[in-house]
Amino acid sequence: MKHVKLSDDIYYLGVNDRRTNLFENAWPLPNGVAYNSYLIVDEKVALIDTVEYGHMEDFLLKIEEILGQTPIDYLVVNHMEPDHSGAIKQIVNQYPDIEIVGNKKTFPMLEGFFGIEEGKKEVTEGDTLKLGKHELSFYMAPMVHWPETMVTYESTTKTLFSADAFGSFGTLDGGVFDDELNLDFYHDELRRYYSNIVGKYGNQTQKALAKLSTLDIKQIAATHGPVWRCHIDYIMDKYQKWSKYEAEEDGVVIVFGSMYGNTEKMADHIARKLSEEGIKNIRIYDASKTHASYIISDIWKYNGLIIGSAAYNGGIFPPVGSLLDKLKNMYIKNRHLGIFGNSSWGGGGHRTLQKWAEELKLEPLGPKAEARCAPNNDELALCEEIATEVANAIKNQN
Numbered sequence: 001m002k003h004v005k006l007s008d009d010i011y012y013l014g015v016n017d018r019r020t021n022l023f024e025n026a027w028p029l030p031n032g033v034a035y036n037s038y039l040i041v042d043e044k045v046a047l048i049d050t051v052e053y054g055h056m057e058d059f060l061l062k063i064e065e066i067l068g069q070t071p072i073d074y075l076v077v078n079h080m081e082p083d084h085s086g087a088i089k090q091i092v093n094q095y096p097d098i099e100i101v102g103n104k105k106t107f108p109m110l111e112g113f114f115g116i117e118e119g120k121k122e123v124t125e126g127d128t129l130k131l132g133k134h135e136l137s138f139y140m141a142p143m144v145h146w147p148e149t150m151v152t153y154e155s156t157t158k159t160l161f162s163a164d165a166f167g168s169f170g171t172l173d174g175g176v177f178d179d180e181l182n183l184d185f186y187h188d189e190l191r192r193y194y195s196n197i198v199g200k201y202g203n204q205t206q207k208a209l210a211k212l213s214t215l216d217i218k219q220i221a222a223t224h225g226p227v228w229r230c231h232i233d234y235i236m237d238k239y240q241k242w243s244k245y246e247a248e249e250d251g252v253v254i255v256f257g258s259m260y261g262n263t264e265k266m267a268d269h270i271a272r273k274l275s276e277e278g279i280k281n282i283r284i285y286d287a288s289k290t291h292a293s294y295i296i297s298d299i300w301k302y303n304g305l306i307i308g309s310a311a312y313n314g315g316i317f318p319p320v321g322s323l324l325d326k327l328k329n330m331y332i333k334n335r336h337l338g339i340f341g342n343s344s345w346g347g348g349g350h351r352t353l354q355k356w357a358e359e360l361k362l363e364p365l366g367p368k369a370e371a372r373c374a375p376n377n378d379e380l381a382l383c384e385e386i387a388t389e390v391a392n393a394i395k396n397q398n
């Protein structure tokens with residue numbers, strides 16, 4: 001088998017998963033996902049993370065072809081989530097003298113998932129591990145996106161093994177490095193991955209980025225997606241923006257929940273007025289049909305957000321309520337917000353949206369636009385006012 005190398009002594013051991021439908025059993029994978037692991041062959045041999053259990057056979061075969069009978073001295077565990085730790089027990093069985101390198105938060109999970117209590121080597125912030133000509137140093141990155149997460153820096157090649165940070169959905173179809181791939185394809189999957197998996201932890205990501213800014217990084221080897229070696233500034237800039245909840249572009253995401261089309265009419269009316277006001281990037285989503293991960297990704301992309309909902313049993317239409325819960329959990333901010341709704345016989349949709357906005361300290365722009373049943377001309381005029389105010393806020397921001 002032909003092996004992919006990051007350098008003379010560092011091997012890529014990734015595998016592609018085109019069978020799993022939902023990442024973490026929650027997020028759709030129409031383009032699959034890659035699980036990336038790396039092997040450093042020196043006087044001491046170090047394996048950086050492993051892969052998901054179902055892909056272990058190919059993974060172990062790659063290691064055997066590279067090492068033959070040479071043992072692995074260290075297994076560096078940057079992240080204990082099972083899509084990266086799934087082969088740990090088999091690795092320990094195959095290489096019984098291996099030392100597992102992790103931090104104090106790694107080892108309770110190691111025991112909890114796999115019952116492994118022996119052969120542990122604990123590292124703390126800034127500790128180093130000499131392999132020969134290669135030297136590893138370790139930096140804690142808690143909550144990017146689990147509490148035990150850390151990153152590993154190899155100083156000879158200036159490679160950062162970044163765990164889930166800088167990762168992406170999507171398999172690696174032939175190309176492994178960023179300059180071998182069409183990044184236009186990965187851009188949306190990078191954002192969807194960040195916004196849904198890491199997005200809640202913007203403050204923690206900012207702290208991790210501050211640490212990494214002191215390192216001379218020539219390659220970023222994440223556990224999902226491309227290995228970055230030519231577009232490091234690009235991915236770093238994206239993480240700076242995303243972790244500060246800064247939009248990439250001017251535009252508006254309109255999300256609606258409608259049972260019989262009346263709230264949808266209001267959404268279409270708002271969209272038309274936005275267009276007349278010069279807004280070109282407009283994305284309308286039916287919360288009942290589009291998976292929340294795609295909606296959330298576009299909310300991270302654009303700086304305008306308008307949400308509308310029908311009332312349902314005195315509250316909000318459930319698919320919209322589910323999206324609101326996710327956005328609240330992610331502490332979404334820095335968006336020009338508009339809200340609208342349809343009260344029908346009991347109300348509750350608009351009221352719930354207003355309360356949600358207050359909890360997130362987002363100030364809705366424009367008047368209260370709430371139709372009773374089918375929206376009349378006066379109610380549609382209120383929708384136009386919301387569109388105008390959101391459009392003006394976007395234009396005045398620039």
